[in-house]
Amino acid sequence: MTKIDWQERAATLSIEGRAFINGAYCEAASGKRFAKHSPIDGRPLVDVAEGGAEDIDRAVAAARAAFADGRWRNQDPAQRKAVLLKLAALMREHTEELALLETLDVGKVIGNSLAVDAPFAANCFQYYAEFADKSVDEIAPTRPDEVALIRRTPLGVVGAIVPWNYPLIITAWKLAPALLVGNSLVLKPAEQSPLTALRLAALAKEAGLPDGVLNVVPGFGEAAGKPLALHPDVDMISFTGSTEVGKLMLRYAGESNLKRVSLECGGKSPHVVLADADLDAAASGIAWGIYYNQGETCHAGSRVIVHDSVRAALIEKIIAVTEAQIPLGPPLETASQFGALIDENHLNRVLSYIALGQAEGAKLAYGGQRVMQDSGGYYVQATILDGVTRGMRVFQEEIFGPVLTVTSVQSEEEALAAANDSIYGLAAAVWTKDMDAAHRLSRDIHAGTVWVNSFDRSSLATPFGGFKQSGFGRDRSPHAIDKYADLKTIWTAYRGRASA
Numbered sequence: 001m002t003k004i005d006w007q008e009r010a011a012t013l014s015i016e017g018r019a020f021i022n023g024a025y026c027e028a029a030s031g032k033r034f035a036k037h038s039p040i041d042g043r044p045l046v047d048v049a050e051g052g053a054e055d056i057d058r059a060v061a062a063a064r065a066a067f068a069d070g071r072w073r074n075q076d077p078a079q080r081k082a083v084l085l086k087l088a089a090l091m092r093e094h095t096e097e098l099a100l101l102e103t104l105d106v107g108k109v110i111g112n113s114l115a116v117d118a119p120f121a122a123n124c125f126q127y128y129a130e131f132a133d134k135s136v137d138e139i140a141p142t143r144p145d146e147v148a149l150i151r152r153t154p155l156g157v158v159g160a161i162v163p164w165n166y167p168l169i170i171t172a173w174k175l176a177p178a179l180l181v182g183n184s185l186v187l188k189p190a191e192q193s194p195l196t197a198l199r200l201a202a203l204a205k206e207a208g209l210p211d212g213v214l215n216v217v218p219g220f221g222e223a224a225g226k227p228l229a230l231h232p233d234v235d236m237i238s239f240t241g242s243t244e245v246g247k248l249m250l251r252y253a254g255e256s257n258l259k260r261v262s263l264e265c266g267g268k269s270p271h272v273v274l275a276d277a278d279l280d281a282a283a284s285g286i287a288w289g290i291y292y293n294q295g296e297t298c299h300a301g302s303r304v305i306v307h308d309s310v311r312a313a314l315i316e317k318i319i320a321v322t323e324a325q326i327p328l329g330p331p332l333e334t335a336s337q338f339g340a341l342i343d344e345n346h347l348n349r350v351l352s353y354i355a356l357g358q359a360e361g362a363k364l365a366y367g368g369q370r371v372m373q374d375s376g377g378y379y380v381q382a383t384i385l386d387g388v389t390r391g392m393r394v395f396q397e398e399i400f401g402p403v404l405t406v407t408s409v410q411s412e413e414e415a416l417a418a419a420n421d422s423i424y425g426l427a428a429a430v431w432t433k434d435m436d437a438a439h440r441l442s443r444d445i446h447a448g449t450v451w452v453n454s455f456d457r458s459s460l461a462t463p464f465g466g467f468k469q470s471g472f473g474r475d476r477s478p479h480a481i482d483k484y485a486d487l488k489t490i491w492t493a494y495r496g497r498a499s500a
């Protein structure tokens with residue numbers, strides 16, 4: 001489809017902005033709505049229900065009632081599997097609609113929403129559905145007249161709080177394993193990106209998910225997220241977002257009912273490039289690793305730590321890949337690979353970091369400007385800051401935009417020290433042909449994922465999450481199932497035969 005086709009489709013798209021509680025769309029209790037604008041052109045898309053504490057109470061009560069009467073958790077596992085598979089199938093039927101909504105909502109390019117965000121989210125429901133009738137629990141060794149069952153049981157009501165950069169995918173990463181185990185959920189999407197979550201709720205109902213099992217309350221962090229995280233009847237908060245707000249989640253849990261908390265927070269992932277690296281491969285991995293999704297990716301490889309002997313050649317190659325393969329353009333244009341930043345606040349934040357880096361002494365080696373301003377949207381060029389040192393804030397702080405910093409080192413040891421010089425530990429990459437060095441570095445870099453001679457390769461079968469202040473708990477893989485379950489031991493003694 002061309003840009004015109006997508007624009008025509010967008011003009012006739014019906015967009016739902018109401019909350020979804022107990023199986024039905026509804027207004028916020030206060031009646032308040034907030035205007036959701038598209039970052040593509042600044043135009044209003046829809047007015048969204050502005051959820052608050054009263055709506056969270058209603059949603060938690062609906063989720064609790066659904067959990068208590070067992071309408072989902074007590075269904076035959078084969079039936080739960082069928083519902084989740086049906087949801088995956090419906091999402092695939094609605095791929096174009098979901099992709100368009102996602103692009104309009106957050107400004108990412110339509111090619112990626114179509115090929116990655118919408119299908120990957122559907123695949124996630126399929127992946128976890130398959131566990132429903134295949135996972136088995138455990139029996140511990142005991143005396144012969146006793147049985148000790150170790151059963152995995154759902155936690156109850158799970159609150160999911162998600163960010164705006166991959167709304168569909170991150171929502172699926174949380175919902176699918178939590179639903180598989182039998183929990184009920186209240187989802188609070190980011191205020192910047194509520195649209196696909198609200199649509200997903202109706203698709204889940206159509207797939208056969210009973211009312212009350214999945215509730216979606218849009219709204220702002222303080223007004224809707226906080227009462228959810230503080231709620232005494234919520235058993236777990238599964239959070240993805242900034243480290244700053246992640247820390248609040250731990251506080252809220254302590255101040256309320258000691259609910260479980262799983263945190264997927266910020267990142268500042270390093271690329272370590274040694275002198276013997278294949279520079280073409282490294283340049284490609286680095287350019288895509290920072291400019292994909294406009295750099296609004298938690299694990300974006302935003303810090304290049306490179307041996308000084310190849311620094312200049314590497315930068316040249318990164319720029320060449322960027323210019324040849326990652327054009328910035330209107331997000332509804334299928335050729336665009338790099339779209340709009342989420343909103344004006346974020347645009348100003350990214351621009352202020354570019355200015356700060358230069359004020360700190362870094363050199364602007366590429367990009368750095370706001371562009372396409374007359375579109376009404378929020379676009380910043382792919383940017384490289386060279387000559388960045390470890391003490392600079394642009395080296396230490398998450399910018400969450402298309403800004404790459406380049407730091408020179410003279411040795412593997414210096415590279416390792418620089419890579420680990422961060423409060424974050426989400427991901428990293430190592431580029432070298434020396435497999436000894438690759439093994440040493442991948443072992444010693446503190447990060448939840450280390451790619452060797454590659455970047456951003458992943459599958460649903462691999463766990464994703466961070467070390468240090470990037471959080472704890474893992475999304476994806478069978479390990480994610482465990483975080484939505486409690487282990488219960490049931491120890492039964494039984495009488496032997498009278499004759500024995």
Ligand code: NAD
Nearest residue numbers: 162163164189190221225226241242245264265266267298
């Ligand atoms: P954010 O922390 O500002 O917001 C995340 C969510 O928390 C939103 O839904 C927001 O409304 C809510 N929130 C904000 N304040 C709250 C409060 N006081 N109480 C309860 N909820 C509150 O993050 P963001 O700007 O939406 O997303 C960007 C951040 O997310 C970056 O730091 C990025 O690295 C991180 N992120 C991490 C991962 C990961 O898997 N580790 C993935 C994507 C994004």
